[in-house]
Amino acid sequence: MTEPVLDVQDLHLAFGALKATDGVSLTLRRGEIHALIGPNGAGKSTLIGLIAGTLRPDAGQVRLNGRDVTGLDAAARARAGLARTFQVTTLAPELTVLQNAMLAVAGASGAPYRFLRPALSDPALVERASGYVARVGLAGRRAVRAGDLAHGERRRLDLAMALALAPRAFVLDEPMAGMGPDGAREMTVLLDLLKREAPILLVEHDMDAVFRLADRISVLVSGRIIASGPVEAVRADKEVQRAYLGEERLA
């Protein structure tokens, strides 16, 4: 079997007495969507932070394409091929759609220290950025400021920027949040597009979307993975039903 693209081994992180991440291991294999679900406060955001490099673990390892990236910061992990999006979609609001995408292309190319050559009219940069913007269906909105976009459009731009990194793995933090039924359908199509580029670790609250999209599911409760496996197996798991699905239904 080939080595997983993303390999998380026994991560630990405690904030004081709270074990936010308590021995988490998971893998992301080529060509799959691996969904990470869990109730509020389960430690999903902490885990994403540890994987993306904004948080440092107390113990454990994160490997990307066989390379240990645990000691790298967020920027270095992005350059190593990890593209993440944020739960609250965050872009540079005063820049246009195209400029945001150009920022991503410039970041991916690892050459931001060019001071005098114009970037905004650099055909190579504009062309590549335009391509990514078009792929998420925002071609007609490229001159609009990111801050003026509708919620769903921001999500799409966020994905375009992740795509622009030409990553080895995507880590998407609740891309369906606040999208509504139409938006969620649209997002499903986009996630399919992303999946063709690189495998996706999908942290998601929307159960229907997860069951529809994911190849494998891991369930995080109180900082631990309590179940992991194919969709049907996890759905049938008694402990999962009690810890998570049941709560959801009661809520």
Add this chain to the structure above:
Amino acid sequence: MRREPLLNALILLALLAVPLAAQALDEPFLVTLATKAAILALAGVGLNLALGLGGMVSLGHAAFFGIGGYAMAVLAAPVQAYEPLMTWPMDLPGTKSMPAIWLAAMAAGALAALVIGALSLRTGGVYFIMITLAFAQMLYYFAVSWPAYGGEDGISIYVRNGFPGLDTLDPLQFFGLCLGVLLLALGAMHLIARSRFGLALDGARQNPERVAALGLRPARLKLIAFVVSGAVTALAGALFADLNRFVSPSMLHWQTSGEIMVFVILGGAGRLFGPVAGAAIFVLLEHLLGGISDYWKLFLGLALLGIVLFARGGLIGALAGRAVAHD
């Protein structure tokens, strides 16, 4: 819809027309005022890169302005005293040549900005403001107690330094030189703002976390911008010292930092000509109102209050609207 370039051209034209008219009317003092406006604008152009594009609210740019001024004094004072600049580790004479002084001023300003920036950028928000302020005040008190250069009284450089091919004692020629430097700096800022670095810095100001997730390092981008910013403001300091033919610790005082910041915010932070408009208005108000009342800064304060409350893009923003991004 592209009013900003037109407005910029008008500002530039006014800055050029005033001294020419003043010369024709035999009012050399007005030429000096325009020169002062151009130099202060240059100081603002430096801060604008850090504050406007980089989002670093530095209340310590007087440090770089003063370092530029003292760089001039350190190099030029030995010449008028018929002494060498140093004899150890090697013999080095002082200089009265502006290009050499400018290089030294910018290098010193950049070095100071590297040290101050590297330490200050570990913090953010109010702490960044306070730490930059503290560094500038440290240098201020150092200068006050530095007897070699006049301490509190400062030091006079009796003859203005020279520039090849120009008579710098002629007010109009010195003005032209300062305007030329200002234009070069504006040109460089225009290019930087549109370069990859400018785009990345703009992103780092608006959303450092997202920019880091794109593989860029916000802290490093900001530090580089801070260093360039310090060098430009130091160059302005060297010119300002040459304008007055006098350097004193007041150049390093935090009030100077505040004034440079006022130029930028009054004119429009992040707008290319913002500091030019701001500095011109500052000098104009000082001249017009300063003669009427000692409390002219009250009116400046009111103008600043109005701009901050009602026109977030400063004067340029109020007159030209939002910055036009691209096609």
